[in-house]
Amino acid sequence: MAGRILIADNVATNRIVLKVKLSSAFYDVIQAASGQQALEAARSEHPDLIILDAQMPEMDGISVCEALRSDPITEHIPVIMITSSSDTTSKLRALKAGADDILFKPLDELTLLARVRSLLRACGTADELRLRASTCRELGFAEAQAGFEMPGxxxxxxxxxxxxxxxxxxxxxxxxxxxxxxxxxxxxxxxxxxxxxxxxxxxxxxxxxxxxxxxxxxxxxxxxxxxxxxxxxxxxxxxxxxxxxxxxxxxxxxxxxxxxxxxxxxxxxxxxxxxxxxxxxxxxxDGLRMAVIDPLTGLYNRRYALPHLGHIVERAYQTKRRFAVMILDLDRFKSVNDSFGHAAGDEVLIEVAKRIRENLRGVDLLARIGGEEFLIAMPDTSLSVARIAAERLRHAVEQTEITIGAGPKSLSVTLSIGVAMGDGKSHSLTELLARADRALFTAKSDGRNQVTVNLSAA
Missing domain, CATH: 3.40.50.2300 (Response regulator)
Incomplete structure (x- = not known):
């Protein structure tokens, strides 16, 4: 699904109409029939966006929005307020309460979907940034302080x-x-x-x-x-x-x-x-550059990767979304060092890291966790997409020889890749990595230069 959206409206017909429009664009839609239900669903279901009717009885949209913004669990969720009152006072009240936008009935479908796309895009970027920042804090790096804010x-x-x-x-x-x-x-x-x-x-x-x-x-x-x-x-x-x-x-x-x-x-x-x-x-x-970046390849190292992967696992457990973890290992890398020297081995690692990075999404985690071993985590990813991505990475490393030094020497290397899927039902990082490692071992045992998926808990 493209994103999870909570619709909060006490009128069932309004919810159904909105659900049809959003589901046709392949959004995952959940519903709430009151303001209190909306707050409970926001806390438990972790939606990516909330569409909130302003005129609900008992607890209106303004009150719901204020409650969302005062709760650390829900304060970052974007809110679109829907209202039939187009007067300026209603609009200002909604904005002051923390609504990201106000749309008026009857809704223009194209504008609604464009606003949804825009807010989900911004929310996804902000969530990824917060996720990485929380990893930094766990590693002991203090978040930059606000201090005195100069005028903008x-x-x-x-x-x-x-x-x-x-x-x-x-x-x-x-x-x-x-x-x-x-x-x-x-x-x-x-x-x-x-x-x-x-x-x-x-x-x-x-x-x-x-x-x-x-x-x-x-x-x-x-x-x-x-x-x-x-x-x-x-x-x-x-x-x-x-x-x-x-x-x-x-x-x-x-x-x-x-x-x-x-x-x-x-x-x-x-x-x-x-x-x-x-x-x-x-x-x-700035906080990560010195401590958690591998100086040879420029990738994250194990110190960063494991806490960050833990956050990905925890978020998947909360949102019930699947994700993929891969462990990649260069085949017969010792022979490269033995035959060409450690300097040549370093050049191979740098080039392989570059090719892997070029074939991943910006939200994917890529780290060097051992001598010739890499870790990848792909959030919000299905098994079929993970297979395709792993094969693309394997092919990207295998297809072109790597030039060594300034001379004409070149060599070919291959990757074995073990894949494990996280299904959002467990948040055991140890078990997930063990399954990916077993899949890698199988890929090596079956002849190397291949992708193996461990399906035991997926």
Whole structure:
């Protein structure tokens, strides 16, 4: 499934209609008929996203959202609030309660699905970052401290300078951040000149229709601004632009007739999230580099891999999702060292690590856990996908000879791979690794250069 979504609505017909729409896109849908049921399901089922009706009796959507945000278990789950009240007061109440977006009835299906995709994408990235940061903390690295927060820098990019000036006048008294007006070209030039903005607010149409969307695409494709939030200001109604903007990774949307307080709330939320993710990213990138990175291959080492794999196992146990663990071992590697020397053996390990890394997803864990032994963990992975991935890795190592030194010498190496599946029913890391190791032993015994899967508990 593409993600688990909790629908909370006291009207059964509304839940059924939403479930049909989401299930057709292959989302795993669970339902709650009241606010209290929604809170219980959020804590026990760990959904990736919650779609919450604002007008539920006894405990309305606002109260549910506030409770979700006050609970450490559920505070990170994105929430889409659905309401039939399109007045500004209702929208502001939902945003202040912690809703990520508010959609109005009747729902536009394309916009709903685009918003779902956008929030799930952002949530997946944030979850992976938090997972890695929690591993760092277990290894003894303190998370970067927030300290005193300096004002942020918000860049406004509109079709006309007069429009940008009007936006700034509406916003300046409601936020403490610096507000800068840029043209499209100045926004791109700023990538290479001076400090980057902490957030962009961009009109969907600039000098030409949809030019703001093209600028969004450019910013999200650049390393310097990949993680910088972008809020798109779109004309109403503009469902097609909204869908495209969200699929291009816009962080948020607002209509061009926005209420200043709504814009200020959305700006504060986006800058707060950016600073949180920056601190987590700093913890992961800087805190780990010296202690948990294998200096030869640049991969994670055993000290990082085993605690991180433990978190993957625990999360799978909570969410009941399958995952794959692989142990890979170079065949007859001792003969490489004996015949060509340890320097050549090091070159082989570096090249093999590179080929493995190039054939995995960004969310997969890859580590060197022994001399010529590697560990891979693939979250949210079925048995068939794991088999295909393992064969792809085996072929990637076998298919091309490795050049040794500066001369013409080259050699071929092969991999044996043992695979074990975690089914979310057990969180025994020891047993899982033992099954993968037995599968590797079988692959070696049966002739090497092959993939074997241990199915004893899958």
């Amino acid at each position: 820098n918000v860049a406004l990019i509109a079709a006309h300078k007069e429009t940008a000036l009007r936006w700034r006048s509406l916003l300046v008294s409601k936020v403490s951040d610096r507000i800068t007006i840029l043209s499209r070209n100045e926004a791109l030039q700023s990538l290479y000149n001076g400090p980057m903005p902490d957030m962009f607010i961009i009109a969907g149409d600039l000098d030409h229709p949809d030019e703001g969307l093209r600028l969004l695409s450019e910013l999200k494709s650049r390393t310097e601004t990949r993680y910088t939030p972008v809020l798109m200001v779109l004309k109403q109604p503009s469902h097609s632009q909204a869908v495209v903007a969200l699929d291009l990774d816009a962080s948020d949307l607002i209509s061009d007739d926005f209420d200043p307080e709504e814009l200020a709330l959305r700006v504060k939320t986006q800058i707060k999230r950016k600073r949180q993710s920056d601190r987590l990213r700093e913890t992961v990138q």
